[in-house]
Amino acid sequence: MKCEEATEFVSALCDGGMIPQAAAEHIGGCEACRTRLKAYAEMGAELRRVASLELVNEAKEAKEAAARNWEKVVRTTPNWWQKGWETMRIPRFAFALLLIAVVVLGFSLPIVRARAHTEGKVLVLRATIANGRTFQCPLPVRVHQLPLLPCTAIQRVNGGWVLYGFGITANDGDRVELGVHSKYFPGGTYTGPDIGASRDKQHQSQSDLEKLPETRYWLEPGQELKIDVEGAGTLKITGEFMDHIPPYVTDMGERLDPNPGEIRLISPVLLRGKEVLQDFGRVSVSSAQKDQGIEIYVPHDGRYELSLSPLESAVEGRIAEGQIKESRISFELDGQPYAILSGAPVAREGSIWILHLPNRNPSEGSDGHAFASAGVDMSPYLAKLPAKN
């Protein structure tokens, strides 16, 4: 028997089936077939391992499923689906994927990752503390008990740091009950929970966040909540309902023009020649801290680090000086033209440095998917400028 004839039986072996004697003899002495058999077995094991991870996460959700009251579902043939749908409670975890990770470090590091569209109402929150920069975040109204506080921020205030986070704990028609966690951390070094934790640290991070003092308030659109945070001042919160998550919701949306030193990418698209390398969809990022920049990650292509300060190729990678023209960045790598198109002006500056690190994973966990993040430390890549005499 030849390999081509035996390969299908290799697959059958993985399913625990018996195979013809000739096939069994061939596989026993054929290195290629045995390699294939090993690969199939490994693939199956890997799939089951992946599934196991997911099912562990689902276990908690299954508990919620137990709370469903199926008796309410009325069996009527003409409108069975409608009645069933109306009387069935939609589990809250369905909307957990709408998790919005918003991180504000200091006064100028908004990262917004607007996830999937939602069919329900969204409360766009605006929070200001000590007359600082406004922090905005969208909260799907039907989301309860998200795995992390869905909107969290850290801001520098009064010589220390204030951390606050919001979650919706109840929804009563036109108003929502907010669970507000807040705490002030004095001193120059932030010592609170890591709200931008990588996924493998998020469990601990969640636990730390939940330990913060929580107070609940009802918020109606149009009203302003005032919450005293000891040491930090008054946290003012307003909100408005929308029927979808807007593409970006930080205060960069209030003014089209970026601030000096700020890089903004709104729903960017990375092009190489005429090829779309990555469409980042609803992702919007902005970075304005000195020595920080933006990182975008394209699966199988690597990382692109963007900085308004000159970068140098002291590390593996390719450097390009790009030109910024309104909402477009143009640059060239290895003789190939690249462009990053953004939904709004990118920066006030005319030049930007791009470091391409092929074969590199993102510096923050992105689960292997396309990714963009702001506030990335560029200091390892910054060019060493000659000292001034």
Place this chain on the structure above:
Amino acid sequence: MPDDHQIWERIHRGDAQAFDEFYQQNASRLEAFLRHVVGDRQAAEDVMQETFTQIWSRPNGFQPELGTLRAYLFGIGRKRAAEWWRTQGPKDQGLGTSGETIVYRTETAPAMEDAFRRLPEEQRSLLWLREVEGHSYSELAETLEIPVGTVRSRLFAAREALRKIWQSPRPPKEGA
């Protein structure tokens, strides 16, 4: 432990407790399967709800002599997922729809997930049901509505397709 026929009889009679137990036993596994078929967590959740709603509202489609209740459930789910795929499909390949689908924490899992996602829908369904759910050839035949004799060759084709993608060159790990 009640067999499929007994469970179905109770569900057919409108026994909410029986249906609740059936739901609890199968919901998370069905959702995991659907998530890999449709590639979108929220859509998978919706399709799963529709699947159970259909079973509860119209408990007249299962025929114990033709297959197991599990195969029947996954068959309905798969049909609804295929319908979703045809009518809505993944319109956004960016972070908006696919980026949040699943959480992985190891080096190899994203590669497997990535490779698996690139398979056609039928091959994803086939492999998931076989390798993860442990469905028999006859259950696979019922779920996918193909002859039992075809299952083996389809499984082989799916494994081979996945192997080629999975073992194709990919970027080395950072720092490598």
